[in-house]
Structures are given as C-alpha cells and as structure tokens.
Amino acid sequence: MPTQIKKTYNPSLGSTSAFFVPDAEANHLNAQDVAYELVASAKDISIATFQCFEGGNKLMIKAEIVANLIIEIQTKLEMIERILPLAFESEEA
Numbered sequence: 001m002p003t004q005i006k007k008t009y010n011p012s013l014g015s016t017s018a019f020f021v022p023d024a025e026a027n028h029l030n031a032q033d034v035a036y037e038l039v040a041s042a043k044d045i046s047i048a049t050f051q052c053f054e055g056g057n058k059l060m061i062k063a064e065i066v067a068n069l070i071i072e073i074q075t076k077l078e079m080i081e082r083i084l085p086l087a088f089e090s091e092e093a
Contacts, residue, residue, distance in 0.1 A: 020078075020079050020082050020083075026086065028086060028089045031084075031087035031089075034087075035080055038083070041076055045073050049066060049070065052066050
C-alpha cells in the first residue's frame with residue numbers, strides 16, 4: 001500500500017485565480033479552446049440552474065443545490081478571467 005504524504009492546507013490557494021495556472025507551453029490557441037469550453041460549460045450549468053425553478057421564480061429543489069451550481073458558474077468565470085489575457089496574445093508579438 002503506498003504511503004500518502006499529507007500536505008498542509010494553504011489558504012492562499014483556495015481561490016481559482018490563485019490555483020489555476022496555464023501550462024508554460026500553452027499558446028493563445030490553447031487558451032481560446034479552454035475559454036470556449038469553460039463558457040460552454042458555464043452556459044450548461046446556468047441552464048440547469050434555471051431548471052431548478054418553476055415558472056422562473058419558485059424554487060423546486062434544495063437551495064443548497066442551487067447555491068452550489070452558482071458557485072460552479074462563478075468558478076468557471078474566474079477561470080475564464082484568468083485565461084483571457086493569454087487567449088488574446090499573439091505569437092507574433
């Protein structure tokens with residue numbers, strides 16, 4: 001059985017913007033692909049979140065589930081925010 005190394009918790013890495021770092025070999029095209037996938041995923045989650053309401057205003061499931069979906073959207077938006085500068089860099093610069 002492998003020995004697990006217990007790492008100490010670093011609270012400064014608890015946010016997406018601090019944790020998410022693009023690969024050193026990634027270029028603007030990779031960043032564009034990642035941004036596209038994150039936007040598509042956030043869009044799907046927002047649709048799922050809206051489906052948690054009847055008539056657009058009456059919550060049909062536990063509020064905790066909706067809160068978790070909103071946090072997931074926020075996390076994806078933070079990741080998009082981090083990757084956008086690379087997505088618009090040009091290799092010619």
